[in-house]
Amino acid sequence: MDGKKLAGEKAAEYVKNGMVVGLGTGSTVYWTIMKLGELVRGGLQIQGVPTSRRTEELATELGIPLLDLAEVDEIDLTIDGADEADADLNLIKGGGGALLREKLVASASRRLLIVADESKWVPALGKFPLPVEVVPFGWELTRRQIGKLDCDPILRMADEAPYVTDNGNYILDCHFGVIQGAERLSAALNQLPGVVENGLFVKMAERIVLGFTDGSVEERLPKSK
Numbered sequence: 094m095d096g097k098k099l100a101g102e103k104a105a106e107y108v109k110n111g112m113v114v115g116l117g118t119g120s121t122v123y124w125t126i127m128k129l130g131e132l133v134r135g136g137l138q139i140q141g142v143p144t145s146r147r148t149e150e151l152a153t154e155l156g157i158p159l160l161d162l163a164e165v166d167e168i169d170l171t172i173d174g175a176d177e178a179d180a181d182l183n184l185i186k187g188g189g190g191a192l193l194r195e196k197l198v199a200s201a202s203r204r205l206l207i208v209a210d211e212s213k214w215v216p217a218l219g220k221f222p223l224p225v226e227v228v229p230f231g232w233e234l235t236r237r238q239i240g241k242l243d244c245d246p247i248l249r250m251a252d253e254a255p256y257v258t259d260n261g262n263y264i265l266d267c268h269f270g271v272i273q274g275a276e277r278l279s280a281a282l283n284q285l286p287g288v289v290e291n292g293l294f295v296k297m298a299e300r301i302v303l304g305f306t307d308g309s310v311e312e313r314l315p316k317s318k
């Protein structure tokens with residue numbers, strides 16, 4: 094069975110009438126958004142805050158009323174995917190290129206719920222290269238500076254040109270190997286001029302809904318909370 098669909102649809106149960114809901118990006122939360130579209134057509138009243146143009150288009154097509162992040166003080170609940178999650182629910186995100194808006198929306202949220210299939214659950218973060226969003230101006234220099242933190246950043250490409258985020262920036266995919274101190278690494282990256290944001294989400298997620306190919310769904314909380 095499709096673990097992404099199972100997890101995505103299950104998470105929609107957390108959305109209640111009247112909520113402002115952060116809508117993540119990717120192929121797992123796609124199923125949450127589809128479900129929410131169905132519930133909205135059936136009378137559920139929510140307002141969504143999208144984390145990407147892609148999600149904005151999908152939610153609009155489904156008739157989910159949307160708010161701009163600038164219009165809200167606090168989001169009740171955000172549901173989003175992840176590229177990796179460890180037992181403390183620290184995450185790598187940004188495989189879909191939306192990490193900056195995803196982190197802004199997650200930071201404005203009272204609760205962050207992650208949806209993923211079993212393949213995203215890892216003993217330690219770092220097999221998936223960490224996406225780092227950088228400004229295009231002088232990106233080669235930023236790449237060299239990030240490289241000094243012990244990785245070899247690769248410029249993400251799309252159709253033989255640099256991939257450009259919704260914010261007009263580039264992404265460097267950084268292979269650090271096993272990430273021990275996620276908080277420290279995140280701070281070190283973000284203090285480099287030229288780095289806009291990185292895909293480490295540390296101590297932000299409240300729970301993860303994991304879907305398994307055998308058809309089961311499990312919910313897990315951070316181990317060290």
Ligand SMILES: O=C(CO)[C@H](O)[C@H](O)COP(=O)(O)O
Nearest residue numbers: 119120121174187188189191
């Ligand atoms: O961070 C993301 C997009 O920037 C996604 O949440 C992440 O890449 C997971 O995507 P998927 O659910 O398609 O596996």
